[in-house]
Amino acid sequence: MTRYILRRILQAIPLLFIISVVLFFLMLNMGDPLATMGGRKVTRSQDRIRLARQLGLDKPQPVQYLYWLIGNDWTKNDMDGDGVAETPGVRKGVLRGDWGISLVNRQKVTKVIGERLSNTLLLMLSAEVIIISLALLIGIYSSLHQYSAVDNMITTVTFIFYSMPVFFFALLTMYIFAVNFKKWGLPYLPTVGMFEPSAGETAAQIAWHMVLPVATPSFGFVAGYSRYIRSTMLEAMGQDYIRTAKAKGLPKPEVVYIHALKNASLPIVTIVALDLPFLLGGAIVTERIFGWPGMGRLFLDHVARSDTPVVMGILMMIATAVIVFQIIADITYAWLDPRIRYQ
């Protein structure tokens, strides 16, 4: 097992390397980060040259990648433009944990991302808890009442929800629970930000502001997972050991929740682990619509301004998370099902 994990980690290294090269060159050629630095004024050409030199953007692109990857403290740079490289570099490079500084606000990338990451995680983890509990509830219920009227209704509704684009849900719920509830004089849900500036950043305010942004991406996932749980539960309930358990007179809850659910949950665990990082993708749309100060919006803002260090930071972090969760999924699978052996 340890050897298997080690091998997976070793395999991930060239993968991450290739991804970083491709993304880095896409980012470098995507737009001019200097164009917006002068604010509303057009950057003067001598300022542009000076800025490019100071930020290292005048270097050939492979050199820029090298500096990003392993840093430039082993070489000297020309900072004042006299053609003599005299200033030793200070960057340590990604491999030594230095993700560089943002081209937009000159802050450390780790700090920029760190400030937003917790907001996104708050949103996504609450969504995940709700998704899994609701999906289990619905999935188990409809598998126990297969082909009943309620089950047929659930099947149809989940299919519709599953096909609905996230933004349509967001706009629909916003329109119903914020706009119309306000019109009808009912307590209405807020649609923008994390808290009312007048009320301050209290837990109650944040929870109240989280309702819509959490609900929006959850619908689709609840629908998808509950369909999946229904089918794995149905498969498990048809097995011989369930018949045996029933025949020896075990109470029904024990048969369903201990014997069937434990075995049915195997593929569910995998799917959840593999999907977790992809919830971040859903966050882009949700955060944009609801003005949630999270990573999705950070990504959009910094892509728009061609801020290579921050965008690379976000993308490499997500790529690493995806790979780590893939390995975790495999390990959990082997742990839950002793029949599985990894060579």
Add this chain to the structure above:
Amino acid sequence: MTDIPASQPKSPSVVNLALDELETPPLSLGQLTWRRFRRHKMAIFGAVMLIMMILYAFGGMLVFSEAEANFNDTGKRLTAPSREHPFGTDTIGRDILARTIYGGQISILIGLTAMVVELFIGVTIGALAGYFGGLLDALLMRLTEAVLVIPQIFLLLVMAKYFAQDIPNIQMLGRTFSGSVLVIIFVIGITSWPYLARIVRAQFLSIKENDFVLAARATGTSTRDIIFRHILPNSIAPIVVAGTLSVAAAITLEAYISFLGLGVRPPTATWGNMLEGAYNYIETAWWLWFFPGGLIALTVLSINFLGDGLRDALDPHSRSA
């Protein structure tokens, strides 16, 4: 499904029939599929809805000209649905009904062509990896993993921005299209293929071990013919299903990137870019997002129903319970 196919007589008189009367000509794959497909009510519903969508988007051309769809009357900004403008007008006074018609054409077109791009790349890579195996397989699968590791929406946004720098407009069929349409099709196509490639590879891995492939090879059939005439037609079912579902995915993805402001540029309308910025008017102008958003949701739903029906019809074993 335990239904007995309608063609088989259920009465006991079947026993009395002569042997040769029992033998009906074998059904082709298409006929078999259609028989199973038409029993799937939701799939039929999806197909009918889809045909109506296509009629709406392309038949609407006869009623409205493209000039009407792009005509802006700033005196009539954000007017609510009325007799003159059944779907209302947008932020610069364009008629939303006409724009959903022309936007629908582009959205459906993007869905279909992105699917073609995806099929081309996905089938090629999957077939090569599955058939030849070895080093080529290892390389292609690492490439597939590399694309899969970044959630598609992030990749799409970066690529859309990268390829969308100064793209000129295109003149085609007497109409002007924003060049960004091509960019979006290309970008969706080249980020969507990995799942398909994996499906095709798995199919090739199992089918190439069959005796008929061995026989074909023994009779000196060329590798190209083995791949395209022997193995590919046998793995067509999952490809058709994946292709159908990917049209829905492409329409949704176009809407996402246009919604986020990196998609198809004006003046060309798509259902997605009609939604851009609509949430700023959520309190005042519901018709801005309701009509294009509803059309996207309906289309995607119909395609998914259709795909689900096709899955059951083409491959009865893979039914999700």
